Amino acid sequence: MDRNESFREFVAAHQQSLMRTAYLLAGDAHRAEDLLQAVLLKVLGRWSRLSRIDNPEAYARKALLNQHISWRRRLRGGAELPSAAPPERSYSSEDATVVRLVMRQALMRLPPRQRAVIVLRFYEDRTERETAELLNCSIGTVKSQAHHALARLRVLAPELAPRFTALDDIQEAHR
The missing domain is CATH 1.10.10.10 (Winged helix-like DNA-binding domain superfamily/Winged helix DNA-binding domain)
Known part of the structure; x- marks a missing residue:
């Protein structure tokens, strides 16, 4: 099996799980997609070595966390403004x-x-x-x-x- 084929199999097997984690970290589907894409590009660049380790998914997850933290540090002071009083939320049912x-x-x-x-x-x-x-x-x-x-x-x-x-x-x- 060639390198690209084994990487495609890895992505097919773990993409949904990695995307769920990316979404929970990023809080937005589009940012999560960008985050996962950036990490998968890094993983692909190292795939010849990663494909030989026991758990390349663990490497991908750690890369996801590190990339997310790195992006957040760069964006600090950006569009989000802290508020002393968060907006009121109310709902009557446990929807x-x-x-x-x-x-x-x-x-x-x-x-x-x-x-x-x-x-x-x-x-x-x-x-x-x-x-x-x-x-x-x-x-x-x-x-x-x-x-x-x-x-x-x-x-x-x-x-x-x-x-x-x-x-x-x-x-x-x-x-």
Whole structure:
């Protein structure tokens, strides 16, 4: 099998999962597509070496996280302006779509590293050790970032606070 064929197979097998992660990190479908495309180009450039390792998907995920954090650093001070009082949100029913949108808005207001920890730990159901390895930090950093992120999410989306209690329980179980 030639290099391009094996890369196409890799993309076919992992594109949906990587795109979901990119979307959760970027918060926008178009930015997520751009993020994933930039990372897949980097992966393709290194594919001759990556195709021989046990888990090239882990490399791609780490590259996704690093690229996202890098882009956020470059855009800092850009179009988003912090607000002392977030806009009021109200809804009467537990509409799953509304909950997802509220959660996404709150996630987008977290710093990149905290967002990455939340996405990896709770959306991708990664262990603290796996998350630490992907983010190239200690397990203690993952724990503290998750703790701070959950506290911040409670402030940003108080109507979802009961949902964060379950995440706290997961966090406490691993201490």
